Amino acid sequence: MLFNSLEFAVFFIVVLSIYWLLKGRLFMQNGILLAASYLFYGWWDVRFLFLIVVSTVVDYSVALIIDSGTISKLQRIKASSFLLVSAILFVVIQYDSLALNFTGFMPVLDIQWGSLLSDSMGLWVFSGSVLLVLVANIIYPYIALLDEVRRRKLFLLLSITSNLTILGFFKYFGFFAESLTAVSEGLFGITPNWWTLDIILPVGISFYTFQTMSYTIDVYRRELKASHQLVEFATYVSFFPQLVAGPIERGKHLLPQFRNLRPSLTWDDCREGSWLIAWGLFKKMVIADGVAVVVNSTFGPYDNLTSGGLVPDDGLRLLVALYAFAIQIYCDFSGYTDIARGVARLMGFNIMLNFRLPYFATSPSSFWQQWHISLSTWLRDYLYIPLGGNRGGNYKTYRNLSLTMLLGGLWHGASWTFVIWGAYHGFLLSIYRALGIRTEKGAYPRWKLVVMGIVMFHLTCIGWLIFRAQNVSTISIFLQSIILSPFGSLEAWIDFKTLIFYSWFLIVFQVLQGITGSLDPMKNWHWFIRLNVWVYVIMSLLVLSTTDSKEFIYFAF
Amino acid sequence: MLLININLIKKSLIVLFSIVWIVVVAEVFLMVFSPKPMLPRYIMGTDYGIRGNMPNQEYTHKTPDYTVGIKTNSHGIRANQEIDYAKSATTKRVVVLGDSFGMGYGVNIEDTFLTVLENSLESKGIDVEIVNLSVSGHGNAEELIKLQNEGLKYSPDLVLLSWHKTDIDDNVRSQLFKFDEISGQLVRKNDQYLPGVKLREYLFSFTIYRWMAGNSHFYNWIREFISYNTRNILAYFRTEKINSNKTSDSGHENNKKLTVSILSKMQDLARANNSEFLILDVPERLSRDSFISRFPRNNLGKAYSFNVVSPIDEFYKHKGELLYWEQSHGHFTPLGCQLVGDLLASRIIELGIFKNN
Numbered sequence: 001m002l003f004n005s006l007e008f009a010v011f012f013i014v015v016l017s018i019y020w021l022l023k024g025r026l027f028m029q030n031g032i033l034l035a036a037s038y039l040f041y042g043w044w045d046v047r048f049l050f051l052i053v054v055s056t057v058v059d060y061s062v063a064l065i066i067d068s069g070t071i072s073k074l075q076r077i078k079a080s081s082f083l084l085v086s087a088i089l090f091v092v093i094q095y096d097s098l099a100l101n102f103t104g105f106m107p108v109l110d111i112q113w114g115s116l117l118s119d120s121m122g123l124w125v126f127s128g129s130v131l132l133v134l135v136a137n138i139i140y141p142y143i144a145l146l147d148e149v150r151r152r153k154l155f156l157l158l159s160i161t162s163n164l165t166i167l168g169f170f171k172y173f174g175f176f177a178e179s180l181t182a183v184s185e186g187l188f189g190i191t192p193n194w195w196t197l198d199i200i201l202p203v204g205i206s207f208y209t210f211q212t213m214s215y216t217i218d219v220y221r222r223e224l225k226a227s228h229q230l231v232e233f234a235t236y237v238s239f240f241p242q243l244v245a246g247p248i249e250r251g252k253h254l255l256p257q258f259r260n261l262r263p264s265l266t267w268d269d270c271r272e273g274s275w276l277i278a279w280g281l282f283k284k285m286v287i288a289d290g291v292a293v294v295v296n297s298t299f300g301p302y303d304n305l306t307s308g309g310l311v312p313d314d315g316l317r318l319l320v321a322l323y324a325f326a327i328q329i330y331c332d333f334s335g336y337t338d339i340a341r342g343v344a345r346l347m348g349f350n351i352m353l354n355f356r357l358p359y360f361a362t363s364p365s366s367f368w369q370q371w372h373i374s375l376s377t378w379l380r381d382y383l384y385i386p387l388g389g390n391r392g393g394n395y396k397t398y399r400n401l402s403l404t405m406l407l408g409g410l411w412h413g414a415s416w417t418f419v420i421w422g423a424y425h426g427f428l429l430s431i432y433r434a435l436g437i438r439t440e441k442g443a444y445p446r447w448k449l450v451v452m453g454i455v456m457f458h459l460t461c462i463g464w465l466i467f468r469a470q471n472v473s474t475i476s477i478f479l480q481s482i483i484l485s486p487f488g489s490l491e492a493w494i495d496f497k498t499l500i501f502y503s504w505f506l507i508v509f510q511v512l513q514g515i516t517g518s519l520d521p522m523k524n525w526h527w528f529i530r531l532n533v534w535v536y537v538i539m540s541l542l543v544l545s546t547t548d549s550k551e552f553i554y555f556a557f
Numbered sequence: 558m559l560l561i562n563i564n565l566i567k568k569s570l571i572v573l574f575s576i577v578w579i580v581v582v583a584e585v586f587l588m589v590f591s592p593k594p595m596l597p598r599y600i601m602g603t604d605y606g607i608r609g610n611m612p613n614q615e616y617t618h619k620t621p622d623y624t625v626g627i628k629t630n631s632h633g634i635r636a637n638q639e640i641d642y643a644k645s646a647t648t649k650r651v652v653v654l655g656d657s658f659g660m661g662y663g664v665n666i667e668d669t670f671l672t673v674l675e676n677s678l679e680s681k682g683i684d685v686e687i688v689n690l691s692v693s694g695h696g697n698a699e700e701l702i703k704l705q706n707e708g709l710k711y712s713p714d715l716v717l718l719s720w721h722k723t724d725i726d727d728n729v730r731s732q733l734f735k736f737d738e739i740s741g742q743l744v745r746k747n748d749q750y751l752p753g754v755k756l757r758e759y760l761f762s763f764t765i766y767r768w769m770a771g772n773s774h775f776y777n778w779i780r781e782f783i784s785y786n787t788r789n790i791l792a793y794f795r796t797e798k799i800n801s802n803k804t805s806d807s808g809h810e811n812n813k814k815l816t817v818s819i820l821s822k823m824q825d826l827a828r829a830n831n832s833e834f835l836i837l838d839v840p841e842r843l844s845r846d847s848f849i850s851r852f853p854r855n856n857l858g859k860a861y862s863f864n865v866v867s868p869i870d871e872f873y874k875h876k877g878e879l880l881y882w883e884q885s886h887g888h889f890t891p892l893g894c895q896l897v898g899d900l901l902a903s904r905i906i907e908l909g910i911f912k913n914n
Contacts, residue, residue, distance in 0.1 A: 531578065540590075
């Protein structure tokens, strides 16, 4: 289910109404959120809900054992039943005949219930679940015999391994198989006969696996108490506003919000929540989808370079396309986050900030403090610092930075261009550090900061070129043309006009955000100005947005 | 108490002002970022139960592509002059039936394909007079009634029908004709089909409304928005109905059959009154390079027994050029009209239509 679709609007209105009708009943409110989250995710592909359930049950149980060394009988029964019921549902739903039909306005969910154990996949899932439940319950009494340090480490390892196995299998299996084949052919002239699989990437897998891993690590570090309520924890893992494209929430921040009674909705909650939703939809449906025309018309021919067709090669047009992609990816991703935060806010939740004017960054480190903050802080806390961070001299710091960014690049997708993109950012971070360019406030005069901001924006754009390009030749042609023949054609001018047409309001608004130092400058504006901004945004959504719902780019990660 | 009332009045005034201001900002927004086509339709009911153009009107159609003046005479015909029912003995008369394409939306009167046709035939020595009875929104059912009640009064030598793909749906929607259950013959069903005409007539009696219809982007956007979504909802329920009966294919065939029967009746009526019958098949534009005919055809791919003129071949010779307006409702441009008018003239001569009369 996409945020920018009619079915989500209907879904959200219904969920929000029921949710607030249950005000004061915490368990029921969490329950309705869990059901809504599973419906939200299952709308896309109900099969992969089972992966979320596995991840939930494993991390729920593991965290309890890490935290207190025990898991009560009732908790074990709950966790086991949850897994087994999910496995049964996985088996009895006949997926081939499950279809979402959209005729006119009314979605029709056509589920036909199949026979138990109807196919081999169902058999594997069901027997695997039974086996997991049996083994876990049989070996449980022996866990108490382990000493605390060993037990905690062992179960942390179990959580990390299970999450990385799910992620690795569904996201990286094909990539590593192909890469090993290429290496084997190149070095030894042997083409290995791998067992290959055509695997669908489950939406949001990178987000929720990282979220659950951070939870068990925090429990292990004793920074967070393990959750005793299965429904509360399952809702935290699958909370629909941020399930498929983040922000990657920390247990420390989000879990307490599920534990405590929701306070009444305030006027500020309504104002900020609805503004975040409208602003996020505007960024996605008007700006990102609008400038996508420029991006696709220029990058498109490059995506099929091998077919030998003509590609646009005037430097100015390529530069405009690059700027357009920078705007597109920012608006697409931050738009999603804004909607997620707005939706959560209307339900009384506070989801973490994921973007803070990233294109105003003056250095690579400030860029990563402002872009996809939930991922960069995750990488910092669970990878960079455990690797040693900046302790241990320059060489080790550069190594840690590069390794962290390399893996950060790989997180985005199973492709070498993402690895190169990560390496590029690791390289930038190291260079800036080696040059001693400081990032703290007041280090440079304002004009110098502006220059540094412009330089950083263009360095970021080079990164986006690596990110967007489907092959290395595209990167090379783009850079050569932009630097050596920066001339424009009529198409460059038309593309530039389109880019400005869609993004001028964002630029003005962000400059105002930068000047006022507030991400919500509207709060302090006169109501009449706010009214005009609202009318502009709503009219843009109604008039300038495309009619079909386009997927968010970060769904692929 | 007094304080409360003052506050209440103040708040009410702010709300009222805000509503007015929102409309003003929306109007400016649309004018700057997304100008809307403003194509007011001056339509009224006729004595014979269908829609007709309001007589003696003069108004403007404005779109991002063009600004065009429309003038109707005392018979509601788009023309700069009056046309008597009686014709001179030497003049060949062409009565035209059609919708907005036939009426010449998108171009000034001197650029319509009918003026091009008239000039082209005149240049070949044929004294011809065009009587354009087209009304925007008409389907073939209304056109048949128009021919029966009005067209034949002009004693036409040729009845020219401008056929458009929307006619098939229009013929079903209007429910003016149906097949008799016993004889299977085409018979009149409803006496009248005047969708929204009363309301339109009422609204158009207000100067402010007439001004908005011809000048306000916001009004035209709202009207389009409501009309588009209403059509979608109605189409959804129609589709549901068809799907629930599992007769979608046969339903489509029945709709096509109804159209062909209406056209046949029109052709018979024209011929019974010593007139030829010719159909202009207005192609659907898929892109600047691609056009398609939606005219109903039999199993052999023939357009039944009709004389059909399709400008598709001419359009392909000019592919890539602007033949249809692209930012409004997709009517012909002057170039499109030129090609259609010239083709019609040469086909009329080729078929020897006026020699037989």
